[in-house]
Amino acid sequence: MKKFPGYLLGLLLLTCAPCALWAQTWPATHIRIITAGAGGGSDFATRLIAGPLGAALGQQVIVENRGLLAADVAAKAAPDGYTLLLSGQTLWLLPFMRDSVASNVSDFAPITTVTETSNILVVHPTVPAKSVRALIDLARARPGELNYATSGNGSSVHIAGELFRTMARIQVARINYKGASQALTELIAGQTQYMFGVPGSLMPHIKAGRLRALAISGAKATPLMPGLMPVAQTLPGYEVASRLAVFAPVGTPQAIITRLNREIVRVLARAEVREKFHETQIEVVGDTPDALAAMIKAEIASTAKIIKEAGIRAE
Numbered sequence: 001m002k003k004f005p006g007y008l009l010g011l012l013l014l015t016c017a018p019c020a021l022w023a024q025t026w027p028a029t030h031i032r033i034i035t036a037g038a039g040g041g042s043d044f045a046t047r048l049i050a051g052p053l054g055a056a057l058g059q060q061v062i063v064e065n066r067g068l069l070a071a072d073v074a075a076k077a078a079p080d081g082y083t084l085l086l087s088g089q090t091l092w093l094l095p096f097m098r099d100s101v102a103s104n105v106s107d108f109a110p111i112t113t114v115t116e117t118s119n120i121l122v123v124h125p126t127v128p129a130k131s132v133r134a135l136i137d138l139a140r141a142r143p144g145e146l147n148y149a150t151s152g153n154g155s156s157v158h159i160a161g162e163l164f165r166t167m168a169r170i171q172v173a174r175i176n177y178k179g180a181s182q183a184l185t186e187l188i189a190g191q192t193q194y195m196f197g198v199p200g201s202l203m204p205h206i207k208a209g210r211l212r213a214l215a216i217s218g219a220k221a222t223p224l225m226p227g228l229m230p231v232a233q234t235l236p237g238y239e240v241a242s243r244l245a246v247f248a249p250v251g252t253p254q255a256i257i258t259r260l261n262r263e264i265v266r267v268l269a270r271a272e273v274r275e276k277f278h279e280t281q282i283e284v285v286g287d288t289p290d291a292l293a294a295m296i297k298a299e300i301a302s303t304a305k306i307i308k309e310a311g312i313r314a315e
Helices: 006-025 041-057 067-075 088-095 132-141 156-168 180-188 198-209 254-268 271-278 291-308
Strands: 031-037 061-067 083-088 110-118 120-123 149-152 173-177 192-197 214-215 241-249
Touching: 006 156, 031 041, 031 067, 041 061, 041 083, 041 241, 041 271, 061 067, 061 088, 067 083, 067 214, 083 088, 083 271, 088 254, 088 291, 110 254, 110 291, 120 132, 120 198, 132 214, 149 156, 149 180, 156 173, 156 192, 156 291, 173 291, 180 198, 192 198, 192 241, 198 214, 241 291, 254 271, 271 291
Parallel strands: 031 061, 031 083, 149 173, 149 192
Antiparallel strands: 083 241, 110 241, 120 192, 120 214
């Protein structure tokens, strides 16, 4: 085996030395976490993390809402650990729903998955189906007569509905609304028959009897939604979940990525943080960068096919 040339080793050490020193002195100023619009799920998650993360790092962590431009702004930031991105799976699925995107998941280094949330399959109380199997049988008996509500092309609820339609082999019409609240209002009014939606919005109406919950879209049951079993019990292999994760611009020093992972996972393990998420039926994750990368790879493999077959295009 050839010896590594001494001058090259010295050059390598000189090159890495500033990076090591940089990582040791980081953070020397405030950190910003860029996310989508204010008031949404990613904004809620970012603000829950920001305070305790700042305290752990000894620097202020600022939440910066950039709407649809969040990923593009973060991708252009210096890879120095002072700019992070908290995003949902649009980051890695959008390239399959648009002909071109300004930035995608390859522009970022994974840090950790923050949350995972199952959608709930609900029907209007007048629909004579009290199980997933009964809903499928009803749709097959009345082809083209049932409508399901969604909001946002390419959203998690859209993908959940399309996968359900495809795997159940049913003929139903999709009614897409401008916003989730409008879709929910129309379902409660009986204008549509069923929908997949986020637990935080649906649970009050389920408890009040305005909607009937049939199942969840995740792969396994959760104590946060007792009594609801996965759609996969009826349609094996069915799984759709909304996920949020933290990233840094690609090229961020590994030592900083490791530190951020450790501190964010510690924040997510705090009882008061978990309780806030659990109040809205959101599961807390907190995993490794490798686990997040593997999840993204697996989801792309499974979901890209659905997007293509259903002709899903993002707005």
